Amino acid sequence: MNFDYLIDHRDEVLRLTWEHIQLCALAIALALVFAIPLGVLITAYPRLRVSTLVILGAIYTIPSLAFLAFLIPPVGLGRQPAVIVLAAYAQLALVRNFQAGLSGVDPNALEASYGVGMTAWQSLTRVRLPLALPVLIAGMRIAIVSTISLATVTAWINAGGLGSLLFDGIAFNRPSMILAGTVAISALALGVDLLLRLVERMTPASRALHQART
């Protein structure tokens, strides 16, 4: 096993990396369409919290290959079922963190925001969201990073991305391809993780905490 493929075919690896990013971006975009309202909903109605998270947890438990198999009959092959599966898996991390972030805001700060005369919208945009932001971003980070890893299997149904290097490597018996795919996916995931950790730290709420500690 060696890095030959990664070095000799870096253009191909880069092309597949870009494809991988697109696939994940689509999945996360679709995931947010559902996760944001769901997170807000179970923050507003805490009674729905447990049942919602149980359902999302059950979805998360479905093995990915089985999940794809379920989608092949109605949706077929390619990017579409892959995006659906990845978006479904991302729900748990997103919704759980959105809820935790939004309801974790100090109730005193919220009361004070109304007390000083903020409207509901001002209280949301100037106090609740900024204070929840680090947790919201953490949820996005966890979801995005795991999506990048999960988007490997989806190459099996021709969704493209770096996973194709793994399947081709097995099919053509080229270990170097498997290694190239693994390294690229891991590097991409770790890079995005690092980047989003930095973003998380730059939020006003984190800066305030960080300064207080030093």
Next chain:
Amino acid sequence: MNKLDGQHNPPVNAIEYDRVSKTYPNGSRSAVSDLSLTVERGKFVVLLGPSGCGKTTLLKMTNRLIEPNSGTIRVDGIDIMSVPAPELRRRIGYVIQQTGLFPHMRVEDNIAVVPKLLGWDKRRTSARIDELLHLVGLPPDAYRRRYPAQLSGGEQQRVGLARALAVNPDTMLMDEPFGALDAITRSKLQLELRRIHQELGQTIVFVTHDIDEAVRLADDIVIMRGGRIVQAGDPLEIVTDPVDEFVSDLVGASDALRRLSLIEARTIATPVHAGELPPLEMRPETIDVRAALGVMLGRGLERIALTGEDGDVTGILELDAVRTVARTHPIEATV
């Protein structure tokens, strides 16, 4: 009390509660029931009572954080329900126990919240921040750029006070603002608040369950129980003449010492007889009887001398006189 040229004079009463009731949906009994109260302009009114007596509910109804089921509340003569809630609240200073400072904003931004909501320009806001920090005893250079988490509890509460004072509101609502502070910091801030009130003369409604705090701060104390007013009056009146056992338990009227702390020693002193040698232990005549008693008991003295501003002995405080006053109503004994 109104001047004759009353055209621009605001109404005498800063806040009027008129048969106000509030029942919570899940509560078996009402939090506030059929309560009427008038708070005069410039008065420091303390709402006192055990938890669940409705004092916080009453306070929060004043700026519509809680809305009454029935009755009318007028602030500066205007029915609060006729003004949009945010607009009403911007005109009323509000301070709560756990400061409610916004943790993601620096001290200066916390104080600037209401000026910003009201659209003040930057320079005016900035000058006001400095002015307020001076007022609450925090040097602006050292404190403006800090975050709340970098402040002690007492400092946070000072910032909370500054924020509430930002647009110089005529009325301030304070919900147990010093409840979470240690005793020393608390009494320090009580003194400062008293000073600020004397300086600025706003109307303050202040909620507490601490009788000492109430006595130290209030022009008028309003004692509540079960959503109703049990007794209202000036602190001396309340502690010396509780209307019932509930109030006397609450204010600890059986504790004579507390009563004595409200009386200046000179009011119960006996005159110095000509040729008589005054006691060696001297105290200013303005000392309160409780403190004077402390001196006597501490040194085993039967009597101490009281001195006027110029240092002359003006009277003698006898232990017997203190005993008498402690046993009877001091007002009767002194008036």
Next chain:
Amino acid sequence: MDLIRGAIDYIQENQERFLDALTVHVRLSVYALLLGILIFVPLGILASRWSGGPALVGIVSAARVVPSISVLFLLYPYRREIGQIAPFWDRNFTLALIALTLLAGPPLIINTDAALRGVAPSVLENAEGLGMTGSQVFTRVQFPLALPVITAGVRTAAVEVIASATFAAFIGVGTLGRFITSGLTLYDFSLLLVGAIPVTLLALGAEVSLAGLERLVAHPA
């Protein structure tokens, strides 16, 4: 519905084949999980008491970004060597077992470490104050208190292992995943479900039963 009927028909007609795949899948998963617990829970215990523990846990957490399927596929070129470890088994089975055991590692190490570190120091101090020895404090106080969180790690690992066992079909191990892969190859939708439904039920079953166990070992607060 026709698809499901088709799947049931297939199972009835190929009972032996189905049971065989089910057995391989369960056996592979159980072995990997047990082996994982045997190796990684002690490693987590070490991590929780060793100064380099947080660094180790950090590395293990970072390693989670490696796709599960990669672990299987990366070992595949070494199937000959791996096969010699356990000559009595099919070499691909041994290979899959090693891969799945590795995949069980991160949740077991991370949860064991966090669980043990999560026990309040005051509780441990109290136990010492009562005259317990170091090992008594661990076996009678710290470990029992940590058990629910460790069990949660076992649950995560179990679900991961069951799911990844389907991937073993890609390298020729006859788990339930084989029906899914050949279902796609033959474009037989019923065959897809013959693999997908039982595997999903296995994963959910493991999740639910281990969550139950977690509650059982939890001390009422």
